Amino acid sequence: MHVSSSEECSDLEFAGFENKELMIQVGPLNPDDRHKAQSALFASCLSSRLFAFHTLCCSCFSFISLPGMCECVHCLESLPQNQALSCVGAAWHPEESLAYPSLHCVLVPASPPLWPSSHHPGTASVAVAGLLAALRITKNKLADQTILFQGAGEAALGIAHLIVMAMEKEGLPKEKAIRKIWLVDSKGLIVKGRASLTPEKEQFAHAHEEMKSLEAIVQEIKPTALIGVAAIGGAFSEQILKDMAAFNKRPIIFALSNPTSKAECSAEQCYKFTQGRAIFASGSPFDPVTLPSGQTLHPGQGNNSYVFPGVALGVVTCGLKHISDKVFLTTAEVISQQVSDKHLEEGRLYPPLNTIRDVSLKIAVRIVKDAYQEETATVYPEPQNKEAFVRAHMFSPEYDQLLPECYPWPANARKMQTKADL
Numbered sequence: 001m002h003v004s005s006s007e008e009c010s011d012l013e014f015a016g017f018e019n020k021e022l023m024i025q026v027g028p029l030n031p032d033d034r035h036k037a038q039s040a041l042f043a044s045c046l047s048s049r050l051f052a053f054h055t056l057c058c059s060c061f062s063f064i065s066l067p068g069m070c071e072c073v074h075c076l077e078s079l080p081q082n083q084a085l086s087c088v089g090a091a092w093h094p095e096e097s098l099a100y101p102s103l104h105c106v107l108v109p110a111s112p113p114l115w116p117s118s119h120h121p122g123t124a125s126v127a128v129a130g131l132l133a134a135l136r137i138t139k140n141k142l143a144d145q146t147i148l149f150q151g152a153g154e155a156a157l158g159i160a161h162l163i164v165m166a167m168e169k170e171g172l173p174k175e176k177a178i179r180k181i182w183l184v185d186s187k188g189l190i191v192k193g194r195a196s197l198t199p200e201k202e203q204f205a206h207a208h209e210e211m212k213s214l215e216a217i218v219q220e221i222k223p224t225a226l227i228g229v230a231a232i233g234g235a236f237s238e239q240i241l242k243d244m245a246a247f248n249k250r251p252i253i254f255a256l257s258n259p260t261s262k263a264e265c266s267a268e269q270c271y272k273f274t275q276g277r278a279i280f281a282s283g284s285p286f287d288p289v290t291l292p293s294g295q296t297l298h299p300g301q302g303n304n305s306y307v308f309p310g311v312a313l314g315v316v317t318c319g320l321k322h323i324s325d326k327v328f329l330t331t332a333e334v335i336s337q338q339v340s341d342k343h344l345e346e347g348r349l350y351p352p353l354n355t356i357r358d359v360s361l362k363i364a365v366r367i368v369k370d371a372y373q374e375e376t377a378t379v380y381p382e383p384q385n386k387e388a389f390v391r392a393h394m395f396s397p398e399y400d401q402l403l404p405e406c407y408p409w410p411a412n413a414r415k416m417q418t419k420a421d422l
Contacts, residue, residue: 120158122304125328127159128166130281130302132336133349134252137279143172148223151230152185157200165329182221188212218243225252228264236265241273256283256302267299281349297347306335310363317393318368319378327367334363364390
């Protein structure tokens, strides 16, 4: 057993640290030594004090549900207070025995993350997926939109950054993409020169006079898309919704805050005050709405459950070294592609949740294909059939029959025999 750790290298002189990565290999192991090896690997990660944790725990392989913290007993006991822990990928080495595989764990140095909480990359990805689906209705590009956020917290900033990436992919320079996005926080419109702006907010501050009223801001900016992520119930007033309908033939209105009591507006309010022309999505579930024309619209719910199963499946299947922001943009693109024209006609911006297994498969396959193309996968040899490779790693609740087949005794063998019959 061999564990490469900071105990063998002084300070920052880790093997491979020039590439901002540190490979720690444990194996092959027998069942008795495996727990000891995991503990040693875990301790070596902690001793370096250079890493911030994401997604997977390299000690127990469980997903981290709390921001930067694994909840399993072993990790909680081993983790020093205030020490963030994160493993960005874990995969079984294909050339080792299936019974005693090696564990390859790639970690990245700690840095200020784009996603301050484990929930926000999912929120950003699913929000951008909804926007991309909405563009199939508006018949234009993301770069053509002017987007106003009610809220400027972690969720809003995460969505904004992913929108900028998507606009850049369309060919718009980053500086121009940023100018397409406006944010409103508790103190009003975020503009240059306003006091007490954080560096994250400063990036989206534009030259404009200070404004406090959301209604006045909407009338001034005239956005094509309005996104609510501030958890202020009823923030999208009747006047705001009517103004959005006045500025745009098909206004994009996302009330993403939850629970329902915190939603910026309900689906019924949105459709009513925009004469049914709004392209609506919400963070909370809303019942279908029937318009005066008789058309029934089914509001789309932007839920993280569209994102994480597919991302996790793709990452673990190919042993992706680093979960970059590009992964979440790719995920958004795949989700939007699963929305049919019929779904759009019904007002849905997301595929039905009962198709989540197929959606997750397509997300994972795309992540795996990109990982091998970009040489960031760690599971080799590269599988030729990526879909079959991913599908083989999917859990199925269907089991083979566990009971043995039973056959009845022949009738003549069950017949009672007497001395007279002999």
